[in-house]
Amino acid sequence: MYSLYSWGSPFTAEGLHSFDPSCLSIQAYLQLSQAEWQLHNVSSASLSPNNCLPALTCGQAVVESGFWRIVEFLKSEGYDLNAELDEEQQSQSTAYVSMVQDSLVDALLFSWYLVSENFAEAIRPRLAKLFGFPLSLFIPTQLKDHAESRLESRGIHSAAAAETKTASDPSNTSANSLRSKIPRIYLLAKEGFKSHEDKSTNPVYAQAKKCLDTLSKKLDKKEYFFGSKPTALDTVVYGYLSLMLYPDLPQSTLKSMIIEEFPNLSEFCDRIHAQMEPPSMGPEQNWAAGVGSMVKQSVLQFASLRSYSLPTTQDDPELASKIVSVAGALGIFFGYTIYKGILSIPGTRSLTPAAQTLPAFSSSDILSVVKGGSS
DSSP: OEEEEEEOOSOGGGTOOOSSHHHHHHHHHHHHTTOOEEEEEEBOGGGSTTSOSSEEEETTEEEEESHHHHHHHHHHTTOOTTTTOOHHHHHHHHHHHHHHHHHHHHHHHIIIIISHHHIIIIIHHHHHHHHOTTGGGTHHHHHHHHHHHHHHHTTOOOHHHHHHHHHTOTTOHHHHHHHHTSOHHHHHHHHHHTTTOOOTTSHHHHHHHHHHHHHHHHHTTSSBTTBSSOOHHHHHHHHHHHHHHSSOOSSOHHHHHHHHHOHHHHHHHHHHHHHOOOOEEOOOOOHHHHHHHHHHHHHHHHHTOSOSSOOOTTTOTTHHHHHHHHHHHHHHHHHHHHHHTSSOOTTSOOOOSSOOOOOOBOHHHHHHHHHHSOO
16 A cells, blocks of 8 residues: 655645645545555655655655656556557646646645735634644744745735835835834735735736636546546646635635636536545654654754864854754744643643644745745
8 A cells, every 4th residue: 555645734624635736636646546545644744754745655665756756656556547648648748737837836826825815814724723833823924925935036926015025125215214114013914904905817817817728728528638537637737726626715716717717627626526535544643753853853953063073153153043943943842742731840730631633844844835836
């Protein structure tokens, strides 16, 4: 039996077992190829056997990581959804997959993180519940920041971001002077005051619409993109469209676009979604494994200093930050255990009867989801 290590999901009620489209795509591939597998939903790549997600194992051996490498391995094992495609169709499939991964990820990130109403009322609460205390206090915001950075590098801005950029322009001295007098808390809240602003006209949606139109024409009235049987392309398209169609958002521009303008894509996604039976779940990871892993990584990083002699700040200018990193990890570890009552301070409450579990996480690992867009 194969074991798939995948990013966790805040959308299990909707039948989605990851918030990452690459993980959902490989889950669909395993399901539709009828492979025997079980799912390990984790919230830290450090809990993956090779520190990558998605990752596939067979027995105790790590097989591959990343969507395409896992697919290539499954092909060699006899689970080839593209087996009946000719050479030209194989090339077409690769081109369509590249288009989907390049065009739809930006629209998805924009919809989740740059539309303030969606982030504040739907995405942030869901992610906070997934990651748990204490990182729920800042991980969703950091995900938002990295999504904004990725989109900005591609020339995509929200209305508020455009205003902020204009105000921070050094050449705009009057705006810059005014901005310096405005409390930061107001600037952060300003976008919330516009929470009902319609952002469906943002160019990122026009880009997504072109991609969806191309996919819709390719699918036409067929059951799947290359006929009556699913292929790797079908699993990739499902991985993205399912995250647009099934989570409920206050401003569901992408969902409305797909249902109203490309109903064959909506029906296609529903068709695959109906075949996605609840996967067999692997054993849950204890909270201590995740936090302990984070501490271990920090300690190993600190211990990997080049010199075996006691380092100084002159030898290593980053020594202070490394010490803070280790101390911070230990602080979170012990602070959380005391907060939850798993350990107790003398003179306070005693140990709880049963230790609670918490999906483990690492902020640097989690942020890789939006840094790369897709595997």
